[in-house]
Amino acid sequence: MNNSDIRIQRIDSLVPPSGLVRDYPVTEQLAEEVSRSRRTVNDIIRGRDRRLLAVIGPCSIHDEKAALEYAALLKELAQEVEDEFYIVMRTYFEKPRTVLGWKGLVLDPDMDGSYDIEKGLTVARRLLLQITSMGMPVGCEVLDPIVPQYIDELISWSSIGARTSESQTHRTLASGLSVAVGFKNSTSGDLTNAINAIRSAASPASFIGIDKHGNTVILRTTGNDCGHLILRGGDTGPNYYEDSVENAARLMTQAGLDPSILIDCSHGNSNKKPGRQKRVLRSILEQILWGETSIRGFMLESNLRPGCQSLGDDPMALEYGISITDPCMGWDETRTVVTEAYRMLKDARSDGRSAPIF
Template sequence: MEKLNDANICSIKPLVTPEHLKEDFPVSDALKDQIILNRKEIRNILEKKDKRMLAIVGPCSIHDPVAALEYATKLVALREKYKSRLCIIMRVYFEKPRTALGWRGLILDPDLDDSYKLEKGLRQARKLLLEINNLGLPAGSEILDPIVPQYISDLISWAAIGARTTESQTHRELTSGLSMPVGFKNGTDGSMDVAINGIHSAQHPHSFIGIDKKGQTCVLSTAGNKTGHPILRGGKRGPNYYEEIIEDTEELLIKEGLRPVVLIDCSHENSGKKYYRQERVMNSIMDQRSRGRDSIVGFMLESNIHEGKQSIPEDKNQLAYGVSITDACISFESTIQILDSAYQVLGKLKS
């Protein structure tokens, strides 16, 4: 007899609650204060109270926590070295939206084999975020699944809504209740309308279905998140980091009553998905900043220990260490050169 319910559900398994996961990986009072301060610094940069630039830097995605922690250890030294002009945040992405099919990230599939051991993924993600933050390095991440933030959002200082979900009402409502600054990427076609609509929507109160720390299904009511800002990542029509496009974006934001500030993603369509072109995008960003375009308050770089990318082999022991399995990244050596160049340009600007 054909089922009325769950006709296409193969299994249902209970998952650890957010409360229990946080008990296993607790945040100290000192670390809470540090993350609150990190978020305040980011807000101050977005509001131009702080003249530094935001630098969201790190792997396209995290698939190896050991390599990710090594990367973080390297990056925290650069955060300290360049802190007077750059506010460096590590890109720590655990979920990957897919255009069709593909590996969906460490949280959903930590063993890279379609086994979907979500509890293992959540534990690895929270443990790694704790380790990164305890180094003194803020973490930034994309918010994709609407339940996952209950498990890890207390350890995130900056968040992004991706190009594929920036038009999603679910993600706009979710953002309205998040505690950190959130950037909305332009749509995959390159249009800014969906990002601006997302920022507007997230600024207002919403009510929606979610879970609390005990895993209980609830109606969550929010106050609205006033820290939304656009991220330019290019689109099907090409890059959108050129000066005339930035000018048009500024005008559009002012017209819509929004703060005229942008972050620029040096990867994705802005680099034509060629990782080595990220430096070209950064050169344009810093040229524009040097000529007074301070609406560009930050940038994103996809960077790893080693450059390029690799496919996931059947034998996971064959994975190359410190190399991306999603979008290709620049090497850490190139990252140092790019950040140092940005630091030098900012040092020449009039205060």
């Protein structure tokens, strides 16, 4: 009698990470560019670079063509504002779900419940290779602990979501990631889990995973010294206001951490209303100009076209360039918001108003 895998319908083989690396290799030049981008992100997070990290892009990516079009536009914008903002494209391929829903391009690339995961991994790696080859750094949310082995050498920044910051699996995973990692506060708005996660991820850990050849191994980490807090609001309301930021910085200091904070302009901070993201960003800049040093960057959810649409039963009927998860700002508004924020910050700094003293 076999008591194993009684609820497993079938087991399919999966290409090892080395197979995708062979098919979609990273050149030495691109590897050097990603390494430089990581150093820049780390310097911003650690306060060694005064620029703000700006993580901008779709809530989730489901369309290769639209993602590449968006990346080209974002790259052009990044060059225009690079002396104040260091832009990383938000390239999220995995979507955690409270109950049900589309779980992202990696797990279900055809958006039809077929779960062709090998295709999803292939599309994700190919897309990251194309975007980074444009000179556009990328950032991903890390959800499945196996997925980073397929794409990690292309990433410059990462995040752990609100639903997984408390997970010991993700804390130990973060301790071994090659990039800076931001932990979001809980969906309730509580900061404790995320701050504890930053502390945990900073310490060496060991966990079971796979190597590049698909072998089951024990991964032993050094700890991640570039952990930071992402304020994304919660059930009790926004947490981007001055008092909230000061409280977060105080709690991080009490925990023995360098207060390093990114503010998500979407989610609970905008009540998922894309047009309110500019209000959040304006408040962020005002706080910085009044001397708040713990804010190291911000996040914007943005796509080619504004709003969102339901996936429905026919993926072929989807409108081009519109999110199928959270609503996003359209590109025109994104460009206006970012360039106006840049001018506001640039003008204030040139006038010597970046840190008033009373």
